[in-house]
Amino acid sequence: MALLTPEDLENINKQLQEADSTVRRVTGLDIKGICKDFYGTTPCCEKVGIVPVTSGNGIIGSFSESLNAIAGYFGFDSFITDMPDVSGYYEAVKNGARIILMADDNTFLAHNLKNGKIANNQPCTGIIYAEIASRYLKADSKEVLAVGLGKVGFPGAAHLVQKGFKVYGYDADRTLLEKSVSSLGIIPFNPVSPEGDRQRKFSIIFEATPCADTIPESVISENCVISTPGIPCAISKELQKKCGVELVMEPLGIGTASMLYSVL
Ligand code: NAD
Numbered sequence: 001m002a003l004l005t006p007e008d009l010e011n012i013n014k015q016l017q018e019a020d021s022t023v024r025r026v027t028g029l030d031i032k033g034i035c036k037d038f039y040g041t042t043p044c045c046e047k048v049g050i051v052p053v054t055s056g057n058g059i060i061g062s063f064s065e066s067l068n069a070i071a072g073y074f075g076f077d078s079f080i081t082d083m084p085d086v087s088g089y090y091e092a093v094k095n096g097a098r099i100i101l102m103a104d105d106n107t108f109l110a111h112n113l114k115n116g117k118i119a120n121n122q123p124c125t126g127i128i129y130a131e132i133a134s135r136y137l138k139a140d141s142k143e144v145l146a147v148g149l150g151k152v153g154f155p156g157a158a159h160l161v162q163k164g165f166k167v168y169g170y171d172a173d174r175t176l177l178e179k180s181v182s183s184l185g186i187i188p189f190n191p192v193s194p195e196g197d198r199q200r201k202f203s204i205i206f207e208a209t210p211c212a213d214t215i216p217e218s219v220i221s222e223n224c225v226i227s228t229p230g231i232p233c234a235i236s237k238e239l240q241k242k243c244g245v246e247l248v249m250e251p252l253g254i255g256t257a258s259m260l261y262s263v264l
């Protein structure tokens with residue numbers, strides 16, 4: 001399990017603002033607008049308690065502070081507890097938190113204590129990046145390439161299938177690829193070495209791997225959108241510029257917004 005680093009989270013507000021303007025250009029709506037439209041919810045200053053967690057690899061510098069900034073950006077009234085772990089949870093509830101945000105090395109959750117709704121970062125991230133990709137205003141077809149079909153990618157790809165897209169997909173893990181083919185009807189397509197003459201270009205690409213350079217130039221159509229929560233980035237800056245790619249990529253905020261709106 002790849003953990004976020006303080007370097008990933010540097011200038012989180014700026015990263016979020018830049019991602020927001022890309023999302024607006026790509027879809028016509030900002031991140032708030034997409035979450036509101038998709039989940040049918042609107043924040044009403046709900047109090048969010050952010051609890052640092054010390055288990056496993058421990059507290060990540062600026063993780064809680066980044067969540068606090070993100071929650072504020074999306075209109076939530078948030079605070080970080082002084083204490084971590086169970087004591088922090090107790091402190092959050094005692095101080096009136098309606099939603100708890102906390103993460104260990106495996107699970108990052110949002111739990112609404114009033115209505116019982118709970119969200120996991122991985123499916124929420126996959127679904128919202130897929131939703132953004134699906135709304136690309138300049139898409140030339142309803143064909144999508146989905147690369148990386150793990151805990152984030154699989155729910156995202158499933159969402160695209162459910163929305164009626166023809167999803168071509170690839171995962172380096174053969175078992176995961178076969179599961180996506182049999183349970184979602186995904187069409188196997190290895191972007192790096194497509195079989196025979198099946199080379200294709202896509203105007204919508206959804207990527208969720210922990211690897212760099214997973215999307216080669218050969219599959220990118222002019223001005224395509226790549227919507228990718230994957231860290232590090234799926235394409236180099238040079239390739240992004242050369243192909244005029246609209247890149248939706250941000251390390252924490254879009255997925256957290258999806259979690260928060262989903263539990264309202
Ligand atoms: P995962 O390990 O469950 O899935 C990643 C998948 O990518 C694996 O199935 C792996 O086989 C596949 N893969 C690796 N290299 C590949 C390649 N070259 N081509 C095709 N498939 C390849 O991980 P996950 O939990 O789904 O997370 C995926 C990425 O998303 C990670 O980088 C994670 O840090 C990131 N993430 C980002 C956010 C965010 O808000 N931006 C949120 C959650 C996760």
Ligand code: 2YH
Pocket residue numbers: 001002003004051052053054055058059060061063064103104105106107108121122
């Ligand atoms: O970054 C992570 C894991 N990859 C799970 C998130 C799923 N995308 N966890 C963050 C750990 C935070 C730490 N325990 C803290 O600072 O509280």
